[in-house]
Each structure stands twice: as structure tokens, then as C-alpha cells.
Amino acid sequence: MNIFKKNEKRKLTGYWLVLPYIIFTAVLWVYPFFWGLVIAFKKWNIISPVKEFVGFDNFLRVSQDPLFWTSIKNVLFFMVAFVPLSIIASLTVAWMLHRIKFLRAFFSIGYLMSYVSAGVAYSIVFMILFSGDGLINTWLEKIGVTIPWFSDARIAMFSIALIVVWKYLGYYALIFLAGLQSIPKTMYEAAEIDGANKWTQFWRITVPMLNPCFTIILVFAVMMSFNVFTEPYLITGGGPLDSTQTPVMQIYYQTFEALHAGYGSSFALMIAAISFAFVFIVRKSVEREAA
Amino acid sequence: MRKKSEVKGLVIIYVILSVGLIFMAFPYVWMVLASFKIPSEIYSRFFPTRFTLEHYKMVFAGGTSGLQNPFIKSIFNSLVVSTTATVSVVFFGAITGYALARLQFRGRNFLNHFILFQMLFPAILFLIPRFLLMLSLQSINTYQGMFLPFLMNAWAIFLFTQFFKAIPQELIDAARIDGCSELRIVFRIMVPLSKSVTAIVAIFTFMTMWDEFLWYLIVTKDYDLMPLSVLLGLFTKGEYSSYPGIQTAGATLLTLPILALFFLFRRYFSEGITMTGLKG
Numbered sequence A: 001m002n003i004f005k006k007n008e009k010r011k012l013t014g015y016w017l018v019l020p021y022i023i024f025t026a027v028l029w030v031y032p033f034f035w036g037l038v039i040a041f042k043k044w045n046i047i048s049p050v051k052e053f054v055g056f057d058n059f060l061r062v063s064q065d066p067l068f069w070t071s072i073k074n075v076l077f078f079m080v081a082f083v084p085l086s087i088i089a090s091l092t093v094a095w096m097l098h099r100i101k102f103l104r105a106f107f108s109i110g111y112l113m114s115y116v117s118a119g120v121a122y123s124i125v126f127m128i129l130f131s132g133d134g135l136i137n138t139w140l141e142k143i144g145v146t147i148p149w150f151s152d153a154r155i156a157m158f159s160i161a162l163i164v165v166w167k168y169l170g171y172y173a174l175i176f177l178a179g180l181q182s183i184p185k186t187m188y189e190a191a192e193i194d195g196a197n198k199w200t201q202f203w204r205i206t207v208p209m210l211n212p213c214f215t216i217i218l219v220f221a222v223m224m225s226f227n228v229f230t231e232p233y234l235i236t237g238g239g240p241l242d243s244t245q246t247p248v249m250q251i252y253y254q255t256f257e258a259l260h261a262g263y264g265s266s267f268a269l270m271i272a273a274i275s276f277a278f279v280f281i282v283r284k285s286v287e288r289e290a291a
Numbered sequence B: 001m002r003k004k005s006e007v008k009g010l011v012i013i014y015v016i017l018s019v020g021l022i023f024m025a026f027p028y029v030w031m032v033l034a035s036f037k038i039p040s041e042i043y044s045r046f047f048p049t050r051f052t053l054e055h056y057k058m059v060f061a062g063g064t065s066g067l068q069n070p071f072i073k074s075i076f077n078s079l080v081v082s083t084t085a086t087v088s089v090v091f092f093g094a095i096t097g098y099a100l101a102r103l104q105f106r107g108r109n110f111l112n113h114f115i116l117f118q119m120l121f122p123a124i125l126f127l128i129p130r131f132l133l134m135l136s137l138q139s140i141n142t143y144q145g146m147f148l149p150f151l152m153n154a155w156a157i158f159l160f161t162q163f164f165k166a167i168p169q170e171l172i173d174a175a176r177i178d179g180c181s182e183l184r185i186v187f188r189i190m191v192p193l194s195k196s197v198t199a200i201v202a203i204f205t206f207m208t209m210w211d212e213f214l215w216y217l218i219v220t221k222d223y224d225l226m227p228l229s230v231l232l233g234l235f236t237k238g239e240y241s242s243y244p245g246i247q248t249a250g251a252t253l254l255t256l257p258i259l260a261l262f263f264l265f266r267r268y269f270s271e272g273i274t275m276t277g278l279k280g
Helices: A004-041 A057-063 A066-099 A104-116 A119-127 A135-142 A156-181 A183-192 A198-209 A210-225 A230-235 A247-257 A261-286 B005-035 B039-044 B052-060 B069-102 B108-119 B122-138 B143-150 B154-164 B169-178 B181-191 B195-211 B214-219 B228-237 B244-264 B267-279
Strands: none
Touching: A004 B069, A004 B108, A004 B122, A057 A261, A057 B052, A066 A104, A066 A156, A066 A210, A066 A230, A066 A247, A066 A261, A066 B005, A066 B181, A104 A230, A104 B005, A104 B244, A104 B267, A119 A135, A119 A156, A119 A230, A119 B005, A119 B228, A119 B244, A135 A210, A156 A210, A156 A230, A156 B005, A156 B108, A156 B214, A183 A198, A183 B143, A198 A210, A210 A261, A230 A247, A230 B228, A247 A261, A247 B039, A247 B122, A261 B122, B052 B169, B052 B244, B069 B108, B069 B143, B069 B154, B069 B181, B069 B195, B069 B228, B069 B244, B108 B154, B122 B143, B122 B214, B143 B214, B154 B195, B169 B181, B181 B195, B195 B228, B195 B244, B195 B267, B214 B228, B228 B244, B244 B267
């Protein structure tokens, strides 16, 4: 009887302990989510009490907004540069860290250092370093070239991707390193006996065994790509010629400067759907069930 | 005995890693040096010919903005907001994680799945409605407006849940027999036995809050209440746009506390990331 009562009491304790989380999630997650849905169907400037229901009008207007497509194109361009560069660089660093023992911790920490830099701080740093007459170009001039990093519409987004690679390289490398260290040595030894060369070993053992790492890094990278804001906001302001306009920047301008809350909401919904679809595609095409 | 080719390979690896490390550290070194340079040398030289404290003086004196020490106040604002969120995320993460890992109640499985779902949900959906919520709670331009959405975190709950599952049941049973309350069990047994996960949650939360830009940009209006990240960002775009010295001095101030945390707790940083990778 006593034990039964105690179990009942414990069940209640469980509820008490998760109650704050449930209240928090209801108020600051579920409720805003539905509110966002509702607003997307209204025309509203935040200030006025009038919220006119306009059906799918906002969605229609977003889909006809050239800047919507430009911002998506820019995200894709960002990803095309960011994903291969960051994965190749971080996998190389991880492989080298895996090979060494002496000073491994030192190098790991060294490479991870950039990950903790604040968005605003490193945007300022690269904005000045990569500016037209900045230090990098001053040095490049000595060999007769200068690169208009942020002032040429064709490469501005690439430059942004490059500095974001700087930030995440060490972070991804450590994820890969953890993956590499979890591969049993015996697998390579067995392959060696079977006469597989290093190249075959890499593609047949290392890459498949790193599948969870690839999946999580790709998912992180895709989600991050759709959320780029601070760097272009501070460095280029979206220019030149809208080449670094990102979805979040557009949502920000439309909602908080032009005060088109409904328009901003439907913009956000469409971007969220696209980003969600990308994550889904990545998981479907990359993720393999653990053997 | 190692083969000659192997030694040669290792030497090449160390050389490449060192060169790479120089590239990685370069922006930091440049930033700190630039903040002490005279303006004309920021663009054209790596090593300064002479040091100046002018930029830091400007930052701390309030410069041309006419405000009394907006940067010092903004560091204080950043600390208040980041610390509040960190304490809350750890506290609620631990109790929720404990309930989800160790207590039986209906709906537990659903909550576990829901938390995973939340972690993958596009954050951009919440920007506008949460702003409107803060507006209706009259929390625009207040501390609570800045930290309210970040008081609990699905990722933190998930980490605590995973860790608490591994703690032996005997310890919990023994504590119950001694008459410990469940809350006491969480903070006297579970948390002390999960020091590294607690540290990871605390450090990463503090770092993200300190770095946050967009949300603070939206909910703060007065310079007086802005966290350092927003104040520095706005001044860089605005009145200090042609003062690279002040910008780099501000960037250094924004970076150093987190970099110090990073070197102090470096073990937890790499552990936290390794955990991410393995949990997939």
C-alpha cells in the first residue's frame, strides 16, 4: 500500500518537474507558431489595430517578389561554396589530427578557436581585412593583384561563405575527428590483408563509417545557410546589386523596417518550408541506417 | 622502428597543421593589434609602428554619441541577459531532463519525441510572432524581452536526459530512502555526477546568448539597454562607420570574454562537440 502510494506520488512529481517546460513551450513556442501562421494571412503594419484578412495574397506577392528569389538564389550560391569547402577542409584537418598524437589537443583547440568568435566581432574584422584597400589586398598588390572581396557582385557571397568557413572549420573537424576515432582499426587491417589500397579504404571504410558525421554536418550547414544574417547585414548591407541579400535580411527589412508583418510572416513560412525540405532531402539522400 | 616514409609523412602533417593554424589565428591576432594601431596603419600594416590606447579611450568615454559610457553599460547588459538565460537553461534543463530520463508518467515518450522535433524546427518561424508577443507583454526594450525566449532549450533538455539515463538507479533509490525530495536528488546527485554535461550546457548557452544579434536588434530600442553585440553592430554601421580603430577595439571587447571562457573550459568545448558528432 505504502509503496503504491509512493509510486503514485512520484508520477505526480514527474508532471511537476516537466510543467515549467510545458508552460514555456506552450507560451513561447506553440502559441507563436500558430500566431505566425495566422498573421501570414493578414495585412497588418504592427502599429494599427486593423488586421485585414487577405487570404493567400501575401504568399502570392512573396512568390512574385524578385528579392524572394534573389535571396534563395544567394542561399544556394552560399551553400555551393560553403558546403564543399568546409567539408573538404575540415575532413582534411580531422584526418591529420587523427594521424598525430603529439600536440593533438593543442591543434584541436587551436582550430576550434574561431568557432567561439561572435558574429558581430568577426564580421567587423573581415570587413576591414578584406576591404578594397585592406591588409589582404595591400599584400596581394605586391604580387600584382587585388580582389574586390565584398564589392564585386559576382564574388561577394563567396567571400561571405569563406569567412563562415573560417568560423566553422574547427567545429566540423572535431565532429569528424570523433567519427574517425570511433572506426575500429581492425577494419583497416582486414582491408589491408585483402589488398585494398588507401584510396579504396577511404571510400569503402572511412566515408561510410563517417556517415553520421556527414549527415549531422550537412543538416547543420543547410539550416545555418538559410539563417545567415549578421555577416551580410554588417559587411555588405545586402549589396552589391542585392548579391548578398539573404532571406532573414529580407524578413527583417519587410517586418521591422517596412512594418509589413503579414508579408514578413508569409515570407518566413515559405523560407522555413524550403529549408525544411532541404534538410529532409539531405537526410533522405545522405543518412544511412547504422550497420 | 618507424619507417622513414612514415616519419616524413608526419613531418608534412605537422607543417600543414601549423600553417593552417596560422591562418585560423590570424584574424584574432590582427584584431587585437588593430585595436591598438593608429588609424592609418589598420589598413596598410600588420605590425604597428606605435601603439595607441586612443580607441579604447573613445570606447569607454562614450565617444561622439553623447551618452555616458554606453559600451560599459552594454557589457553589463550582455552579462545580465546571458547569465539569466544560462542559469535558467541549466536549472530547467536538469529538472526536465531528470523527469524525462528517470520518472514514469504518461506523456513522457511524447515529450521526448517532441523535444527532438523542436531541435530541427526552423527558428526563423518564431522571429516575428515572438516579437509581437513581447510587444503585447510590454517587454520591448527590457531585459526580459531579450532573455524570455531563451529561458529553456530543447537541446539542453535532450543532453541532460541522455546523461541522466546512465546514472545508476541505486543512488536514486538510496537517496529516496533517506527521504530526499526529487528536486534534491536532481541537484545533489544527478547534476554533480554530470559535471561535464552541465558545464557544456552552461558554456554553450552563455556563448550563444553573448553572441546573439538579430533578436536583440529587434527587441531593443535604447542604446542604454542594448547588449554589446547590438551596440557595436549599430555603431559600426552608424556613427563609428569610419572609425575602424573603435570597431576593432569593440570587437576585441566582444571576443575576449568568450575566448577566455573557451581557454578556461576548453575540455568541455571539445567534449560537447564530440558528443554532438556521436549522437548524430
